[in-house]
Amino acid sequence: MDERDEFAWVNAVPLALLLVNGRSQVIALNPLASELFGTDQAGGHVVTVIRQPDVLSAITTCVDQQRPREARLSIRDHVHETLYRVLCQPAPYLDGVGAVVTFEDVTVEATAGQMRRDFVANVSHELRTPLTSLQGFIETLQGPARGDLNAADRFLATMSKEAERMNRLVTDLLSLSQVESEERVRPTERVELVGMLQSVARSLEPTAKSADMTIEIKSPKPEVWLPGDEDQLMQVFTNLAENGLKYGSDGDRVDLNVIEIHRDPILGQAAVKVDVQDHGQGFDEMHVPRLTERFYRLDDHRSRALGGTGLGLAIVKHIVGGVKGRMRIQSKVGVGSCFSVILPKT
Numbered sequence: 143m144d145e146r147d148e149f150a151w152v153n154a155v156p157l158a159l160l161l162v163n164g165r166s167q168v169i170a171l172n173p174l175a176s177e178l179f180g181t182d183q184a185g186g187h188v189v190t191v192i193r194q195p196d197v198l199s200a201i202t203t204c205v206d207q208q209r210p211r212e213a214r215l216s217i218r219d220h221v222h223e224t225l226y227r228v229l230c231q232p233a234p235y236l237d238g239v240g241a242v243v244t245f246e247d248v249t250v251e252a253t254a255g256q257m258r259r260d261f262v263a264n265v266s267h268e269l270r271t272p273l274t275s276l277q278g279f280i281e282t283l284q285g286p287a288r289g290d291l292n293a294a295d296r297f298l299a300t301m302s303k304e305a306e307r308m309n310r311l312v313t314d315l316l317s318l319s320q321v322e323s324e325e326r327v328r329p330t331e332r333v334e335l336v337g338m339l340q341s342v343a344r345s346l347e348p349t350a351k352s353a354d355m356t357i358e359i360k361s362p363k364p365e366v367w368l369p370g371d372e373d374q375l376m377q378v379f380t381n382l383a384e385n386g387l388k389y390g391s392d393g394d395r396v397d398l399n400v401i402e403i404h405r406d407p408i409l410g411q412a413a414v415k416v417d418v419q420d421h422g423q424g425f426d427e428m429h430v431p432r433l434t435e436r437f438y439r440l441d442d443h444r445s446r447a448l449g450g451t452g453l454g455l456a457i458v459k460h461i462v463g464g465v466k467g468r469m470r471i472q473s474k475v476g477v478g479s480c481f482s483v484i485l486p487k488t
């Protein structure tokens with residue numbers, strides 16, 4: 143049996159794999175490894191295939207000491223970085239000493255881990271700001287302002303606002319975690335959309351009034367039914383209409399337009415589209431891809447001043463995704479923004 147046949151089994155391994163002999167020469171590599179390193183030439187020193195020092199050192203140490211070694215390999219093209227866990231196992235059966243080296247793509251786990259860390263950092267930061275402010279007021283009321291009733295009244299009003307902010311944040315975090323866990327459950331109920339939009343508008347009436355704005359609903363039919371969870375869809379349109387009132391206050395109204403679509407080209411079926419349109423300042427569309435990320439805000443200060451948590455659109459996106467719908471965001475500076483939600487009709 144020649145070497146080629148002897149090592150033919152490497153082709154069946156579903157990970158990129160190299161066999162390295164006692165002189166750190168590559169004696170076989172499978173097609174996944176050839177693709178990864180852009181060569182199918184066995185025979186050369188491992189440095190001709192891999193140049194990253196950490197990985198080379200893991201392989202040569204494993205060969206020399208016949209002990210398992212692990213390393214990370216990062217491969218970049220101009221757009222993406224792919225991360226591999228490199229496992230080097232001693233393989234004394236090769237030619238006395240040697241190693242089997244596998245490359246497992248761990249990009250998804252690494253990205254998920256990073257996202258989790260960012261999320262925890264963001265939440266801590268968001269909670270710390272009102273908490274620090276509350277602590278400051280408590281200390282002032284216990285110290286320099288002790289017994290000053292006027293100051294106490296003023297401080298307590300601000301403290302109550304800060305506590306409300308924390309409350310909103312925790313409520314939104316719970317909503318987000320709930321919609322994330324329910325995302326894969328298909329709705330069994332049917333919801334009447336027009337009546338639901340009217341209740342959204344009613345519940346936002348005080349907010350609209352204080353901004354001197356109105357919410358106007360237009361629908362081709364008095365009733366439009368579709369599958370969904372009423373509470374969740376209420377939340378979608380409440381969040382969007384509330385944003386329209388908050389960020390579109392240069393206009394005098396927010397429009398909720400219901401449009402029936404015979405066949406949505408992307409969903410591939412009959413759908414209902416609701417356009418939540420404001421007539422405010424709008425924004426540059428370059429922000430659109432990131433707008434539904436948690437805590438992404440165009441203007442941090444403005445969002446906070448208006449009581450925003452930075453989670454509203456992330457919640458909307460999850461709920462819409464959960465009912466297999468989609469979102470479309472369009473905006474024009476100086477003209478206004480339109481957040482469209484397209485939901486399957488059946």
Ligand code: ADP
Nearest residue numbers: 385386389439440441445450451452453454455
């Ligand atoms: P927030 O609690 O900050 O409002 P959202 O997730 O609801 O969080 O929205 C994220 C960001 O998107 C907002 O901070 C704001 O910058 C921007 N945004 C959302 N809706 C609109 C809108 N109708 N017009 C302009 N900007 C908007």
